[in-house]
Amino acid sequence: xxxxxxxxxxxxxxxxxxxxxxxxxxxxxxxxxxxxxxxxxxxxxxxxxxxxxxxxxxxxxxxxxxxxxxxxxxxxxxxxxxxxxxxxxxxxxxxxxxxxxxxxxxxxxxxxxxxxxxxxxxxxxxxxxxxxxxxxxxxxxxxxxxxxxxxxxxxxxxxxxxxxxxxxxxxxxxxxxxxxxxxxxxxxxxxxxxxxxxxxxxxxxxxxxxxxxxxxxxxxxxxxxxxxxxxxxxxxxxxxxxxxxxxxxxxxxxxxxxxxxxxxxxxxxxxxxxxxxxxxxxxxxxxxxxxxxxxxxxxxxxxxxxxxxxxxxxxxxxxxxxxxxxxxxxxxxxxxxxxxxxxxxxxxxxxxxxxxxxxxxxxxxxxxxxxxxxxxxxxxxxxxxxx
Numbered sequence: 001x002x003x004x005x006x007x008x009x010x011x012x013x014x015x016x017x018x019x020x021x022x023x024x025x026x027x028x029x030x031x032x033x034x035x036x037x038x039x040x041x042x043x044x045x046x047x048x049x050x051x052x053x054x055x056x057x058x059x060x061x062x063x064x065x066x067x068x069x070x071x072x073x074x075x076x077x078x079x080x081x082x083x084x085x086x087x088x089x090x091x092x093x094x095x096x097x098x099x100x101x102x103x104x105x106x107x108x109x110x111x112x113x114x115x116x117x118x119x120x121x122x123x124x125x126x127x128x129x130x131x132x133x134x135x136x137x138x139x140x141x142x143x144x145x146x147x148x149x150x151x152x153x154x155x156x157x158x159x160x161x162x163x164x165x166x167x168x169x170x171x172x173x174x175x176x177x178x179x180x181x182x183x184x185x186x187x188x189x190x191x192x193x194x195x196x197x198x199x200x201x202x203x204x205x206x207x208x209x210x211x212x213x214x215x216x217x218x219x220x221x222x223x224x225x226x227x228x229x230x231x232x233x234x235x236x237x238x239x240x241x242x243x244x245x246x247x248x249x250x251x252x253x254x255x256x257x258x259x260x261x262x263x264x265x266x267x268x269x270x271x272x273x274x275x276x277x278x279x280x281x282x283x284x285x286x287x288x289x290x291x292x293x294x295x296x297x298x299x300x301x302x303x304x305x306x307x308x309x310x311x312x313x314x315x316x317x318x319x320x321x322x323x324x325x326x327x328x329x330x331x332x333x334x335x336x337x338x339x340x341x342x343x344x345x346x347x348x349x350x351x352x353x354x355x356x357x358x359x360x361x362x363x364x365x366x367x368x369x370x371x372x373x374x375x376x377x378x379x380x381x382x383x384x385x386x387x
Contacts, residue, residue: 008127008184009127009128011183011184012123012124012127012183012185013124013127013128013135013138013139014179015079015123015179015180015183015185016120016121016123016124016139017139017142018175018176018179018180019079019082019083019116019117019119019120019176019180020116020117020120020121020139020140020142020143020146021142021143021145021146021149021176022083022086022116022146022169022172022173022176023113023116023117023120023143023146024142024143024144024145024146024147024148024149024150025146025147025149025150025169025172026086026090026109026112026113026146026150026169027113027143027146027147028146028147028148028149028150028151029090029109029150029165029166029169030051030052030055030106031151032150032151032154032162032165033154033162033165033166034048034051034052036162037051037102037162041098041099041102043099043102047099050103051099051102051103051106052106053344054103054104054106054107054110055106055107055109055110055113056110056340056343056344057107057110057344058106058107058108058109058110058111058112058113058114059110059111059113059114059340059343060114060337060340060341060344061111061114062082062110062111062112062113062114062115062118063114063115063117063118063333063334063336063337063340064333064334064337065333066078066082066114066115066118066119066329066333067118067122067327067329067330067331067332067333067334068327068329068330069081069329070118070119070122070188070329070330070333071188071327071328071329071330072188073188074185074186074187074188075119075122075123075126075185075186075329076180076181076183076185078115078118078119078122078329079115079116079119079120079123079177079180080177080180080181081115082111082112082113082114082115082116082119083112083116083173083176083177083180084112084177085108085109085111085112085115086109086112086113086116086170086173087170087173087174087177088108088112089105089106089108089109089112090109090166090167090169090170090173091166091167091170092105093105093109093166094162094163094166094167114336114340117143117336118329118332118333118336119329120139121136121139121140121314121317121332121336122321122328122329122332122333123185123186124136124139125317125318125320125321125328125332126186126321126328127186129322131266131267132271132318132321132322133266133271133274133311133314133315133318133319134263134264134266134267136314136315136317136318136321137259137262137263137266137310137311137314137315137318138259138260138263139314140259140313140314141256141259141260144252144255144256144259145256147252148248148252150165150169153165153168206385207323207382207385207386208320208324208331208334208335210378210381210382210385211316211319211320211323211335211338211382212334212335212337212338212339213338213378214275214316214375214378214379214382215313215316215335215336215338215339215342216338216339216341216342217342217371217372217374217375217378218309218312218313218316218339218342218371218375219313219339219340219341219342219343219346220342220343220345220346220349220367220368220371221282221286221309221346221368221371221372221375222309222313223342223343223346223347224346224347224350224365224367224368225247225251225286225302225305225309225368226247226251227346227347227350228347228350228361228364228365229243229246229247229251229289229302229365230243230244230246230247231361232290232361232362232365233246233295233298235359235361235362236292236293236298237293238293238295238298242295245299246295246298246299246302247302249299250298250299250300250302250303250306251302251303251305251306252306253303253306254302254303254304254305254306254307254308254309254310255306255307255309255310256310257306257307257310258306258307258308258309258310258311259310259311259314261307261310262274262310262311262315266311266315266318271315271318271319271322272319272379272382272383272386274311274315275311275312275315275316275319275379275382276376276379276380276383278308278309278310278311278312278315279312279372279375279376279379280372280376281304281307281308282305282308282309282312282369282372282375283369283372283373283375283376284369285301285304285305285308286305286368286369286372287366287369288301289301289302289305290362290365290366290368290369312375313339316335317332317335317336319382319386320332320335323386349364349367350364350365350367351364353367
């Protein structure tokens, strides 16, 4: 079913798609170029971890801080600012002089990414009220495509030439910035006085914190799968190449297929019911995928886990936009920041529990289905709060 968006709305959704696609590309950038950066500058594993943390910190700070800017100055200002930070970081990275410069540039890249993902989702939420959840799922589909594009281009077109990759993604970001600049976006919600008048009531609503904790748990689950599933599968006797294919062709493909498939469903089914069903399915599929050591069964279950997780992030943002029609940027920024906190915490917790023991890793990964069970409870609490 095709959603009949007005022409102006379609133009703005296209602008948001470009921005989210760019964010997907930079989200996969560090993992793609870090091996070559490490070789060139003789970086230690500890320094690699600090670089990744700098990017995550930039994401969290930007997502939390940009909401008021979006509400008072408009989505266009935020998107242009975030894309400008990305362009500056990517053009400067090939000329960086060493570890400290790289840390700063990855922090700047994180700041730009945090602004862009918050601004793009706030823009779509504001211009597609009648079909908010459907539009957000379709737009965030392009995050996954961007994430797949970066390593594919690096490996198959540039033969792992990370300098050309940086310049190419930076050039695409310039084009995206131009599109945002010429697009006619809605006027900002209000002045700084408007912001101060509404900030207290919004931040005082328990619903906002329920949604934030819900997204914190979801991102923790997704990152847990991305970062730890191949090691778990290898420990179960599955060859490394097969384990990596299960992750990319199973989990990543499941996320893409799930977001395409859920979009028409969200036209007829309330968003809160979709996130409840997805949370239940997450708990079941992630538990079962940790119980098998057969490659075919693991691939099928990982794919189903990806399909289950697919609608959660964008649909949770749609619920946030609907629940907070005023200061939507601030509310969405807060909820996304909680998600980035899950990004920063998840792998550290799983790694601390597992240590270096493959048997303990399997037990540590049970945090994923356990978190999904908590999401079911939170979803019911959110549903009750919305009533």
